[in-house]
Amino acid sequence: MQILEKILRLADHRLVRTGLVLASAVLMTAALYLSLVWAPEAVGETDVYRIIFFHVPTAIMSYLAFFIVFAASAAYLWKGELLFDRVARVGGELGVLFCSLMLLTGMIWGKQRWGAWWLWEPRLTTALILLVIYAGYLALRNVVDNQITRARYAAVFGIIGFIDVPIVHFAIKMWGNIMHPVVIKSASDTGMSPEMTVALRVGMLAFLALFATVFLLRFRLENLSARVSSLRASSGD
Amino acid sequence: MKNTLLSARAVLMKDLRTEWRTREFLGHTFMFALLVIVIFNFAFKINPQNAPGFASGILWISFLFAGTLGLGRSFLVEKENDCIQGLALSPVDRTAIFLAKFAGNLIFLLIIQVIVVPAFIVLYNVNVMENFFMQCLVFLLGDVGFMTLGTLIAAMSVNLKAREILLPVLLLPLLTPLLIFAASATASLVGGDDPSAYLGRIRLLAAFDVIFFVVSLLVFEYIMDEL
Numbered sequence: 001m002q003i004l005e006k007i008l009r010l011a012d013h014r015l016v017r018t019g020l021v022l023a024s025a026v027l028m029t030a031a032l033y034l035s036l037v038w039a040p041e042a043v044g045e046t047d048v049y050r051i052i053f054f055h056v057p058t059a060i061m062s063y064l065a066f067f068i069v070f071a072a073s074a075a076y077l078w079k080g081e082l083l084f085d086r087v088a089r090v091g092g093e094l095g096v097l098f099c100s101l102m103l104l105t106g107m108i109w110g111k112q113r114w115g116a117w118w119l120w121e122p123r124l125t126t127a128l129i130l131l132v133i134y135a136g137y138l139a140l141r142n143v144v145d146n147q148i149t150r151a152r153y154a155a156v157f158g159i160i161g162f163i164d165v166p167i168v169h170f171a172i173k174m175w176g177n178i179m180h181p182v183v184i185k186s187a188s189d190t191g192m193s194p195e196m197t198v199a200l201r202v203g204m205l206a207f208l209a210l211f212a213t214v215f216l217l218r219f220r221l222e223n224l225s226a227r228v229s230s231l232r233a234s235s236g237d
Numbered sequence: 238m239k240n241t242l243l244s245a246r247a248v249l250m251k252d253l254r255t256e257w258r259t260r261e262f263l264g265h266t267f268m269f270a271l272l273v274i275v276i277f278n279f280a281f282k283i284n285p286q287n288a289p290g291f292a293s294g295i296l297w298i299s300f301l302f303a304g305t306l307g308l309g310r311s312f313l314v315e316k317e318n319d320c321i322q323g324l325a326l327s328p329v330d331r332t333a334i335f336l337a338k339f340a341g342n343l344i345f346l347l348i349i350q351v352i353v354v355p356a357f358i359v360l361y362n363v364n365v366m367e368n369f370f371m372q373c374l375v376f377l378l379g380d381v382g383f384m385t386l387g388t389l390i391a392a393m394s395v396n397l398k399a400r401e402i403l404l405p406v407l408l409l410p411l412l413t414p415l416l417i418f419a420a421s422a423t424a425s426l427v428g429g430d431d432p433s434a435y436l437g438r439i440r441l442l443a444a445f446d447v448i449f450f451v452v453s454l455l456v457f458e459y460i461m462d463e464l
């Protein structure tokens with residue numbers, strides 16, 4: 001709670017916001033150079049493999065975002081503070097965004113590697129169901145006008161949805177054939193050359209910076225608009 | 238605990254009595270479920286050879302569709318008759334209302350199944366009930382999980398602007414694992430597979446039911462407060 005208010009106060013400084021945007025821009029440019037130019041060619045793969053440097057970070061960011069929805073939803077039900085609800089909303093939006101990016105990058109890779117845009121494969125299908133669940137979460141938020149009702153419904157759905165995620169994954173794994181490559185098996189066996197590992201790490205950092213920047217800006221906007229509505233309500237406008 | 242169950246029974250009996258007096262909705266939903274089964278025949282060009290392979294999918298889809306219709310109705314009748322505030326204000330545990338609505342929806346779906354499954358057997362000439370007790374168990378466990386999450390989402394969606402469409406849009410993705418477990422268990426029972434093929438799935442269904450029943454009971458009060 002206090003930490004969220006501190007973050008908001010920090011975001012009020014223009015310097016902080018510009019700094020974050022600049023940092024993500026620089027990191028993203030570096031990630032683009034490292035992954036598209038600097039990283040060596042992969043054995044048995046065409047250049048399309050380089051999409052992994054964006055695919056993996058977007059996947060991790062989407063799971064991070066969905067976890068934020070869950071944690072903020074639980075915190076909202078526990079404390080009843082609307083600030084948590086706003087965090088959950090921003091998390092849901094970012095989750096849907098990054099999950100779509102993950103699916104799109106994966107489909108582009110799949111088209112050239114598998115010859116098909118889509119396979120009904122466990123990881124792909126899980127990601128698709130996840131996207132539908134959280135798109136539903138955003139749809140639910142859109143149709144409730146009262147902000148307390150909206151916050152409660154969204155929190156309940158956010159919690160149920162997150163609990164469902166591992167079960168969905170497990171069920172689909174049982175049901176489908178595994179085709180999705182597992183490149184990084186462990187911290188010591190990354191299945192990549194050292195240069196590729198560096199490119200992927202910088203990519204992760206760039207997406208993390210992008211995530212933090214968008215999150216902060218969106219969270220700030222959400223709070224400003226809440227303040228405007230409460231001011232309007234109190235002035236009887 | 239005893240009070241909760243008694244109040245749940247009171248709400249359930251009220252729902253059953255009102256439905257029994259008109260018997261309208263049950264009849265319509267049954268016709269709908271039957272229609273789904275008939276339409277699948279034309280959509281997939283089903284013949285005696287391929288019918289067993291389609292049986293489980295057709296049945297579960299018709300259960301899901303008919304059940305979702307029933308769910309949409311369960312809180313809507315309260316709203317239409319302006320009874321929802323009365324229900325929310327009544328000095329009973331929130332859990333009792335959840336349990337009553339859950340039980341009502343479950344009974345509704347079970348009745349539909351008791352009529353639809355024999356109709357399916359007759360129309361497609363596939364005896365899906367060969368392993369009677371196990372198949373009943375799969376249906377029951379599938380229904381419990383379906384109606385647990387369904388009752389929760391139905392309570393939420395009754396107040397929404399686009400409730401008819403949002404109920405399935407919110408509910409069906411959450412039910413993906415349940416559909417996978419239940420439909421594959423039913424398919425494996427129809428195919429006369431070894432018990433090892435379906436027992437694991439039945440256990441998974443039971444686990445799904447327990448997890449979401451507990452979670453739904455815990456979070457239902459937050460929804461009920463907003464009704």
